[in-house]
Amino acid sequence: MNTRTQEKAQTRQKILDAASRLSAERGFSSLSLRAVAQEAGIGPSSFYRHFTDLDDLGLALVDQVGMNLRLLVRRARQSILEDGGRNVVRAPIRIFMDLAATNRNLFRLLLGEGSGSTPAFREAIAKEIQRFTSDLVEDLKRGAAFTGRPLAHVECAAEAMVTVAFNLGAAAVDRSAAEREETTERIIREVRIIMRGAEAMAAGWEPAHA
């Protein structure tokens, strides 16, 4: 690859990082082209060599955030495989929360910008989370086949789990370690409830009525 294109990609990345860093404080929707350029260490007019718009930047940012997230998750998944069967809920969520804590900006962007800015931006984020949910569906099916405990409405259950984990997790990202710990446990419990519900439905169990 050319030295030229290499350097261009490099400053492009600097812009993306700057945007990610700045959007952590006030949200992506309320940040300015000039501020981003300054944080990236380039002049305002140079910005246009890489992106046409702030919206354009936003889409690229979501793209990259999604890629990073999937990479991290894939790596995490491998380390779970060693843990045979036990802690099917606890281990993944612990990893998820650690990930969120060490990649705040990344998660904040994915979670805080639910309705912040342009529709395209919104939808890009939604799609990214949906992809995450799809992966979880696969995992759940695999897990169910392994433990012999089928789940009803896997897609819905997965969606509920992801929604709970992402949302409560996002709220805890900026809290103290102790509070984060407490929140993590609560998420685990809630995901367990969902899991148990899906299992109960699959087994046809119903509560006795008085």
Add this chain to the structure above:
Amino acid sequence: MNTRTQEKAQTRQKILDAASRLSAERGFSSLSLRAVAQEAGIGPSSFYRHFTDLDDLGLALVDQVGMNLRLLVRRARQSILEDGGRNVVRAPIRIFMDLAATNRNLFRLLLGEGSGSTPAFREAIAKEIQRFTSDLVEDLKRGAAFTGRPLAHVECAAEAMVTVAFNLGAAAVDRSAAEREETTERIIREVRIIMRGAEAMAAGWEPAHA
């Protein structure tokens, strides 16, 4: 009450309405004092007669949104009481979604601004949703006592339900009626899963393992 103070309260309300209307498009965090003033039909400088800041406005807005929400919910709850026992999940969620559809701005503010702006604003919103959850906890306990089906971890279950309903609901607010319908059914299913899980746990039910 004086005509004077009455009129003041009136324009104050006009400002709040204007902010609510405008924040629906781009989010509260990215709106300007001048734009709000213009939408409210007053000069920029008159804004300061009612609020010191945009943050100040934000807090007042959350306050009012919370009040309206609680009012609507209370009204909705009464109309549920007629529906004895059956549709414990479906009826409330249908009402909730109708509420969300006819009060978009209200819900969008409560849901989209998760990390948009200042911490005080964030926390005010979090507190409002928490209050909503507390109410649901009470309802669930009452319902459980009535149907004789106890729930485990009521607080957690309620939190999960609220999180799912608010989040998926918020995403659907801007969609077509058909998509909203589809989303509503999915929310109902997911809340049912949570409910069933909490019931199963309370009953000590566990899935048979292979």
Add this chain to the structure above:
DNA sequence: ATCTTCAGCGAACGTTTGTGCGCTGAAATA
């Protein structure tokens, strides 16, 4: 009838915003 209060206004300020333009100098190409 006189005086006080104060919501709303318009003008002005200094900043910050997005964006266009032409230049530069090093890297890529020929």
Add this chain to the structure above:
DNA sequence: TATTTCAGCGCACAAACGTTCGCTGAAGAT
């Protein structure tokens, strides 16, 4: 070596921003 490409820069501009100031005129108080 001569030529082309183009990322980055500085400058300029119009527009929008938050905020201050003094004025006005109707409502409230005396």
